Amino acid sequence: MTKARQLFIVFIVGLVFNLHAEPINFLQLRAQYEQTSENWPEPWLEEGVEHSEIGALTEVIFPFENPFTIAKMRLGEALFFDPILSRSGQIACASCHDPDLGWADGRRVSFGHDRQVGQRNAPSIENAALWQSLFWDGRARSLEQQALIPIQAGNEMSLTIYELELKLNSTYQYKQKFKQAFAKEYISAEDVAKALATFQRTIRSRKSDFDFFLLAAKQSDPKRKRVLSQKLTDQALWGMHLFRTKARCINCHSGSLFSDNKFHNIGLTYYKREYEDLGLFNYTGNPADVGKFKTPSLRGVMNTKPWMHNGLFISMAGVINIYNAGGVRILKDENDVFSPETSTLLKPLALTQDEKMALETFLHSITAHPANGPHFSFLSES
Amino acid sequence: MTKARQLFIVFIVGLVFNLHAEPINFLQLRAQYEQTSENWPEPWLEEGVEHSEIGALTEVIFPFENPFTIAKMRLGEALFFDPILSRSGQIACASCHDPDLGWADGRRVSFGHDRQVGQRNAPSIENAALWQSLFWDGRARSLEQQALIPIQAGNEMSLTIYELELKLNSTYQYKQKFKQAFAKEYISAEDVAKALATFQRTIRSRKSDFDFFLLAAKQSDPKRKRVLSQKLTDQALWGMHLFRTKARCINCHSGSLFSDNKFHNIGLTYYKREYEDLGLFNYTGNPADVGKFKTPSLRGVMNTKPWMHNGLFISMAGVINIYNAGGVRILKDENDVFSPETSTLLKPLALTQDEKMALETFLHSITAHPANGPHFSFLSES
Structure with a gap:
């Protein structure tokens, strides 16, 4: 066989293999x-690109400044589903992060206060503990920092920190729960954030x-x-x-x-x-x-x-x-x-x-x- | 071959065909x-059971008492997405019947006023025009009758008919729109229902x-x-x-x-x-x-x-x-x-x-x- 002929066959074989992709073994x-x-x-x-292999979920690390306790987690869970954290008393964290909807809201973009439309798709909070930054633009560096932002956003829950603390401190039930979790008399927004973050750190994919x-x-x-x-x-x-x-x-x-x-x-x-x-x-x-x-x-x-x-x-x-x-x-x-x-x-x-x-x-x-x-x-x- | 032997073979063949289902032609x-x-x-x-074959969607019939007009449909559309129809001003029809979620809400059961939980899964309103009765228990006989029920339900939108009419009649924009659609000075709940029903009759599956x-x-x-x-x-x-x-x-x-x-x-x-x-x-x-x-x-x-x-x-x-x-x-x-x-x-x-x-x-x-x-x-x- 001539060299040209050999090359031609290699070319044809290559062509066939490209068109009819090689069968997978x-x-x-x-x-x-x-x-x-x-x-x-x-x-x-x-x-x-650094190589980081896909694999099993890593363990959750609770930060030194906000260690895990059951009381704090349960308080965070109650707060997460409670519309008390919104101006209208109608919108809870769970409104946009609903377990029935994969801890997101299934909508193109979210609705908030007065049914105002947001700009972005609500991310799921599954495995929230494993993020190095929160939000689509990463503007929060911890779940504690993140938690207070939607509460205050005018088109989300629309509540000021002052009003948040006022509302919660007038609630007998929350007074008790916060006292259990933080051993303090006064409910602070900072502790609200800590409780919400603790709850969220427990939501891991099955x-x-x-x-x-x-x-x-x-x-x-x-x-x-x-x-x-x-x-x-x-x-x-x-x-x-x-x-x-x-x-x-x-x-x-x-x-x-x-x-x-x-x-x-x-x-x-x-x-x-x-x-x-x-x-x-x-x-x-x-x-x-x-x-x-x-x-x-x-x-x-x-x-x-x-x-x-x-x-x-x-x-x-x-x-x-x-x-x-x-x-x-x-x-x-x-x-x-x-x-x-x-x-x-x-x-x-x-x-x-x-x-x-x-x-x-x-x-x-x-x-x-x-x-x-x-x-x-x-x-x-x- | 003996009769018994023949029968035995028929039996075995039958067994094999039962175990390894007949291939589909x-x-x-x-x-x-x-x-x-x-x-x-x-x-x-x-x-x-009466035989009614599955097939293409039938045409929508607009009832004699509530004929189709574009003005009425557009009014119905505006009302459908407007939380003005709820006591809190936060919940619209679309809250539980959202186009992003197949005109339902993706939740096990729905949330309404004060995030109260309902008992049933929100049905989609796609092809609402083709139902002979509405709700899971069929308690409404027309979309016009249906529309006012969630508005008044305490755990849904929680608004009385009186409040509904009061709210809408104080709104310049709706005064204009209703006048266009119904040529009347006063906005009545009945006309709200007619507009909502007209809009819903236009939502057909692709x-x-x-x-x-x-x-x-x-x-x-x-x-x-x-x-x-x-x-x-x-x-x-x-x-x-x-x-x-x-x-x-x-x-x-x-x-x-x-x-x-x-x-x-x-x-x-x-x-x-x-x-x-x-x-x-x-x-x-x-x-x-x-x-x-x-x-x-x-x-x-x-x-x-x-x-x-x-x-x-x-x-x-x-x-x-x-x-x-x-x-x-x-x-x-x-x-x-x-x-x-x-x-x-x-x-x-x-x-x-x-x-x-x-x-x-x-x-x-x-x-x-x-x-x-x-x-x-x-x-x-x-």
């Missing part, structure tokens, strides 16, 4: 992922199929290993592999929370248009932060439709299509320092229809039913 | 269902995959026929067949709304227990009606989680399992005339796992995205 894939995550296939990471699958690696009993491994179907397993490789999700959705706790611009900032939202820039004032929003957690993601900071998508296929296209590409205006730039971590992915479906199946497998309330494991601590 | 099934519905396979109906599939029967162009037919996958088509046959759903979920507009007891009445809800009996006082609830529509059903009158199920697999078991069987206490009786239309179904999944897939295929608002077809009428 599911047995091999399963064997690879049944090992502990150090032995998983290499993730496809963009240069400079174990998902993915979490059960992770346990397979630790089993010596082959039967038990197989049962746990089967918690992920072939399609979900393939989706997980794509998530870490070709679909490049892991560049941002990493770690036990499936979020890098960082801020990125995927091109939905609506710069200089209706619905403009500059995201992180509103908080930092740094032109490089225009249009950046916090990477949301994907644990429980299928419970918290619609998606994105502005609730733009009601279909996960739509979300995946946006990423498949490499995000919404915006041409940076070189004459405008504030003009936003879509993250270079996003690239067109050329996913096939089957690959997109596998990804969505994986997202189902990291979604368990919404957590019901304080996780039982906390009830024994004090 | 999807080509044949599709050919059958690609015809108009008169030619579909016979539905498996219980004796005495076309679902099932609706597109139905169009296949009417096509002469074979290519177009095939495209429309493919809107239902094999699995969904099989689910549709099961819905009408082995799974017996069609005994109650029939007609264009997938509801017979009747009342049945599936065994979730919690008689003499916590969460007791006697359903239709509360309205009729007839002991035979204890525990009966209106058959809900299944159009858009996948948008309105959780399900059942009490929002008991957050997983459709759970719902299907209940029906597969023949409903919740309750032994009637013969000494207690009020003791409820589970409907005899329900029987154990012996569905396989694959059949259950096919049914769920069919339910997805009769769910389109929630309708956004007044359907465009009304905007040209007046």
Whole structure:
């Protein structure tokens, strides 16, 4: 065979394999992922991205300044569901963070005082303890700091700190409960925040199929290993592999929370248009932060439709299509320092229809039913 | 071969076919269902059940006493989203019937005034025009009659008719709008109801995959026929067949709304227990009606989680399992005339796992995205 002919055949074979994607060896894939995550296939990471593997939820750490007690958690729970924290007496924290709706509100954007519309989609409070910053623009650095912001926001609960303390201090029941939790006579907004934060730190996702699958690696009993491994179907397993490789999700959705706790611009900032939202820039004032929003957690993601900071998508296929296209590409205006730039971590992915479906199946497998309330494991601590 | 030997082989073959269900001939099934519905396979109906075939949505009829006008519809739309209709000024009709949540609220049971908990799951208002009665217990006979009930309910919007009229008549904007719609100087609660009902009659489900599939029967162009037919996958088509046959759903979920507009007891009445809800009996006082609830529509059903009158199920697999078991069987206490009786239309179904999944897939295929608002077809009428 001539050299040219050889090359031609290689070319044709390559073409065929590109058109009719190589069949997946599911047995091999399963064997690879049944090992502990150090032995998983290499993730496809963009240069400079720190590798933080997806995995089981880490333990919750209660801060030194606000240690866990059952009394405080129960007080926080009562406050969370009580509309007393709002001016109208009609809106509770749970109005936008409802356990029935994955601890979010299922709406594109939230409603607050006088049914005023907010600008952003309410994030779930599942695993709130694991965030390094709160809000889509990260402007709160702790749950304690976060808690008092929606209470005071005019289009959310619309109550001043003064009124909050006045209302609670006139309530016999809360006087008793705060005394139990904080051993003080006067109810302060600071302690309200501490109680709410303590309650929220106990809301952890239930174990998902993915979490059960992770346990397979630790089993010596082959039967038990197989049962746990089967918690992920072939399609979900393939989706997980794509998530870490070709679909490049892991560049941002990493770690036990499936979020890098960082801020990125995927091109939905609506710069200089209706619905403009500059995201992180509103908080930092740094032109490089225009249009950046916090990477949301994907644990429980299928419970918290619609998606994105502005609730733009009601279909996960739509979300995946946006990423498949490499995000919404915006041409940076070189004459405008504030003009936003879509993250270079996003690239067109050329996913096939089957690959997109596998990804969505994986997202189902990291979604368990919404957590019901304080996780039982906390009830024994004090 | 001896007779006995022949019989033995027939027995064995029968056994094998029972254990390993006969493979479905999807080509044949599709050919059958690609015809108009008169030619579909016979539905498996219980004796005495009237046959009303599932099909495209029927046209909306506006009642003689409350004809359609654009002004009235737009007024109704404004009222529907306005918390002015509640005592606190915080709760609108849309609080429990939100377009983002399939025109329901996504909660197990609804919250109303002072965040009081209701007893029932908020039904979607999609296709409200097609109901013969409203509420889970059918206690309203028209949308006009229905509209004023949640406004007055103490645990919903908590406003008296007197206060309602007073509030609206003090509003310049509504004075103008009502004058346009009803040519009267004084705003009456009756006209509020008429406007709300007119708006609600315009909320119709979008076309679902099932609706597109139905169009296949009417096509002469074979290519177009095939495209429309493919809107239902094999699995969904099989689910549709099961819905009408082995799974017996069609005994109650029939007609264009997938509801017979009747009342049945599936065994979730919690008689003499916590969460007791006697359903239709509360309205009729007839002991035979204890525990009966209106058959809900299944159009858009996948948008309105959780399900059942009490929002008991957050997983459709759970719902299907209940029906597969023949409903919740309750032994009637013969000494207690009020003791409820589970409907005899329900029987154990012996569905396989694959059949259950096919049914769920069919339910997805009769769910389109929630309708956004007044359907465009009304905007040209007046």
